[in-house]
Structures are given as C-alpha cells and as structure tokens.
Amino acid sequence: MKRTEFLTRVSARLGRNGVPGDSPARDVVGVPEFWSQRELSERERVDRFRDNLVNLGGEVHLVSSVDELRDALSEVLGSLRIMRVGIWNDRELQELVNPVLESYEVSTWGIEPASAFVDMDLGITGAQFGVADTGTLVLSCGGGRGRSVHLLPPVHLAVLRASQIKTRLGEALQELSSHLTEIDSYVHFVTGPSRSSDIENDQSIGVHGPAAEIVIVVENL
C-alpha cells in the first residue's frame, strides 16, 4: 500500500483532508513538573545510582583517583580470571585503563576484526550518562564505540565519571532530543545484568546479554 493512501485514510478518519502542515498544539508534554523539578546533589546522585544498580545485581565501585580506578579494575579482572578483554576505541577511556590491560589479551574495536569480539571474557566501555533514579547506563554506540563490545561478552564493565550521572532518565533523553541530527543509530540504555523469569517465574541472569554488569564510578575527575 502506498504511503499517501495510507496516511490519507488516517486523516479522513480524523475528519480532515490530508495531513496537517503544522505540528499539533500540545497542552501536556513529558513528565509532570514534580518529577522534572527534583534536584539532587552529585553525592546523592552517585549514591542513588549505586544503590539502584546494586539492588538489581549490578556491581559498583566508587573511586576518587585514576590510581584507585586502575586498582579496582585490576582487582575485578583478577578475581573473575579474565583473559581476553574487548574495549572501545576511545582515547580517553584507553588512557585511563591501558596500564592495567598490559598483561591481558586485548582487542580494540575497529583495530581487531569484529569477529574477534565473539569470544571476549569481558568488554570495557565508557558511557555517555548514568541515571541515578534507575541505575542505568546510557551507551551511545557508533564509530569506535562498537555495539558488540558490551553486548556479546558475559561481563560488561563501564567506566563513568560521577559528573556524568544525571538524576532522571529524561535528562539523558533531552540530550538526544536536542541533537536530533547527530543521534547515533543505536543508543542503549542498560540497567543491570540480562535477566528472564520465563521458566516458571524463576529469575535467571545472563540469558542473552551479559550476566555481570560492573561500573566503576570515578569521582573528582
């Protein structure tokens, strides 16, 4: 069926000749004011982000220097007996973590072929935002920020600055809305590990996506 025919029928059902040229007037847009006007300090945002993510089975490490970040990362990789690590091709992220990765088998997105990322033990990414209300990471994927880096391995580890944590989901969505022409083709909002309750309502973790979701939040950076 043709587009015009399809749309004209909808217009006719709405009692008009064709699609209106102007955008419809709106009384109500988005969330209620009591929701959008909440203000939290950075401390409160970080704590809320951590509490929510931990509640869902995620793991959060709060660190306040680059050295602490590297120690935390090193500990995670060691305790999980990780061997192969995939990572975004992102200079800032790589500078932060590379010294720790020297003793691991590392594949960088866009350098090694994409097929290599099928067999990673852990994927390291940054994140555009965190959301305190829900413990969510916002991963805007494109270019060196490949989707497979965090989707395919059993463990996903993200490095996030405390200042990137917003109070509510709407603030991250507002960013997308105000840069409509530059929006990446895939923006992934990730909250905790992959889960399902499809077998007798019994929760299982790591169904298709990662079974472990680890975030290192760096304060004062």
Added chain:
Amino acid sequence: MTTEIDGKQTGVLDRSRLALQDDFLRAAVRFTADRLRGKKRIATESLGNWETWRERGMQIRSHTVANLDYYLAQFTENVEAAGGHVHFADDAAEAAQTVMNILMEKQARSVVKSKSMVSEEIGINHLLEEHGIEVVETDLGEYIVQLARETPSHIIIPAIHKNRRQIKDLFTEAGGENLTTDTKTLTAFARNTMRNKFLRADVGITGCNFGIAESGSVVLFTNEGNADMVTNLPKTHIVLMGMERLLPAFADLEVMANLLPRAATGQSITTYMSVITGNRRRGDIDGAQEMHLIVLDNGRSRQIGDAKMQSVLNCIRCGACLNVCPVYRQIGGHAYGSVYPGPIGAVLSPVLNEGEKYADLPYASSLCGACSEACPVKIPLHDLLVHLRQRHVEHGHTKTMERLAFRGFKVAFSRPNRLNLAIKMARLGQKALVRNGHIESTLGPLKGWTAGRDAPTVAKQSFHDRWRTLQSELQTQHNHALEPKAERGGDVE
C-alpha cells in the same frame, strides 16, 4: 490459533471449559498474575503519584492518536532520513508479503526474531516455514512456545503454561544433551543455542514498543538482551510496527518508560531500552546495514474517529489488565483463541477482525472493571466491552430465547398490573422446580444460570405487597421517637 478443537470451530465458552480442567495451567496463571500484580503494586507505590502518571500517559497517548496522521508522516519521514526503508501494509497478509519480499531479495535462509505481538498478528512464522526459511524465536519464553508449536499465553510471559519438566523435554528434543530441570542449565542451553543462530542469521525481525516521531527512532523495552542481538548482528533488520505505536517526542518516552515496565512486570525500568534510529552510520562496524520498517493497519484505522473505540489504540501492551482479570486468571490466555488475550484481547480481537470469529470474546468478562483500574493509560476497558456487546445485539446476533426473554421482560415491566400478574404466575409456576428453598433446575431456559449456581425463588410476598404493612409499622415507630423523653438530661458537657 486455537479456535479449532479437533477440527471444529469453538467459542470462548467451549475453550474455557477445556482450560478449566487443566489444574497446572490454572495454578500457573494465578501464580504469575499474582506475582506480577504484587510487583506492580510495590513499584507504583514506591514511585508515588501513580494516578497523576496514568493521567499523563492517557493524555500523551490520546493526543498522539488524535493526531496520528501528522505523527505517522513525521515519524516515517525521519526513519527514511536516518537511512531506513518504510513500507505500509493495509492488512496482515500485505505485511507478511512485504516481509517475504525483503527476505527473497536478500535470499535469506535464516531469520532470528525477538518478541513481537504484531508478528503473531500477521502469522509470519508459519509463512516463513512454508518457504523453507528457518525462523527462530529468541526470547526465552517465545522459544519454548515455538518449540512446543503453540502460541503465547501471556503478553509479557509467553510460556507461563509450561513447567520446567516440559521445557527440559522440549530443549532435549531441540538438541540439548544431559539437561536437568534446573533454571540455570535450561537458560544456558538457550543462550548457547541462540548465540550461534544470532551470528549466522541473515535477517532479524523485531517489534516496536514506541516510535519517536521527532527522530524516527524505534524503541524496544526488553530484559534478556535478545532483541539487541536480533537488531545488531544480522545484516538486515525488519521492524514490525502497529500504526498507533508512536510518541511525539523523547520527552514523552520518559513517561512511558516510567509506566510500561512498572505496569508490566513491576520493574522501575527494563534491563534494556534500545533506541534504534535507522541503519548503521558510515564508520560504524556493527549494526544492521539495512533497516526496514513495516507499518501495519489491519483494522486499527477503523477505530480512529469512533468516539467509543478510539481509546483502544492508546494501549501500550503491558498486560496489566490480564493480571487483574478474574476471567483470565481462571482460563489463561489460550482460551481466548486470539493473539491478544485478557480484557484488552477481548476488545482488540473483535474490532481488529470484523465478523463472527471473535464476537463472543466481549462476553468473557464479569465487567468488574479491574482492568480499567489497572490500565496505565486509563483505557475504559469494561465500558468498551459493554459497548461491543451492545453492538453485537444491535447487529441482531442474539439467541432467539434471549430475545424472547427480553421482549417478555419489557412487556411485564412496562405496566404495574402486568408485573403483578407475572409475579403471581411465576410463584405458581416455580413450584415444580423449588428444592430446599431455591431452584436447582438444569433444564430449560434457566440452565445457563443454574448450571453453576442456584437461582433464588420468587418470594411468597412481594415487597410491594408488604409495603402497606411496613409503612404503618414505620409510622408508629417514627411517632414514638418524636415523643419527649422524660429522663433526658442537659448536663453532659
């Protein structure tokens, strides 16, 4: 669909009778519904102001549907601007054919799917299998249902009617070795099996929870991560979308992201919310190279402009109405015999498919109104059910006995002397049927009522007859109360 049993056309009543004999099904449905309902209550209470949120949800959805031509035009133009291809389908057959055409062009041999109610609506799996194309449902519950060659029994948790032993047997048949009934083992089998399918598949098919008009983005809410594999790993991604599934802007998505997961599973947000805008960009190494969006009407546009029915298009497919419905709790999803079960299915199925096939579904309700109260976008479901029943009667689809009974009712109740006469006759006529003070007849016109319960008898004396005596008794008491009381004191305070 399960509308046929042993090759015979059945109604919802026949199918319910079968379902009621399945004790496992009834226990599983009740358990799941209670669990989801309980989680929803906790999630909505902790959010607070739930009624304000519902009102917002209703306003945003109503506005979108009332301007659907504008938003559909804007949305589809933006999908194209982001590199996607847009197709419009008038009905299920055209949508299925459009999918087939894309698959033929790509010479696709294997397809992976993530959960999509629209794909059930257009019966695509069956068609693909006929053409020798492998099609795999990758959502854990949908995979179980597919292996059992059945249809989902719940919008959100498709395989609630299957127990872990049955699931283990299905997975063993599908090639699993040394499986136990342990959830972890079963999940691991599904993960490993699917991982290979994802990497090999030529095309991925998903549904669409919301389309964002201002950007042309398709938004998916999922928990397992399968939709992200389906979207990103095969070269071609096909999105099946009901034409009403839109929101004007990202700002409105925040409202739905607060409403949908809470109403569906009691989560404050699903594990994954994926925002897909067109195909992969230049410089991207993964993601689908080609993205096709198929917009489906299939009876939806008929509801627009119908003052009573338009609100059914506000539905966000959360399944909350199923979980509170006393009928769904007893009979489960399959007894509805349609893609969409529960109260929303009892409204949607007969309006999307005109004719007799689903015309009896609006009667599969006690009209208690729990569905309307549970709906996160305030669809007055029980009003719509009554309206559909009314339509059914107006179109002359009532049994002769029922029509005669209501005609008799009208004759008897329109004049007092006729009513008195009718009552006197009933009092005489019931004598043969009364046992222990009530009527247990399982014969004749009362059968439908008395099969499951007893009918009361007509009282020896009607209230109207008793009123003369009652009135004088009341008058005496009233006069007595007005007499001054001798001992009444005035010093209480």
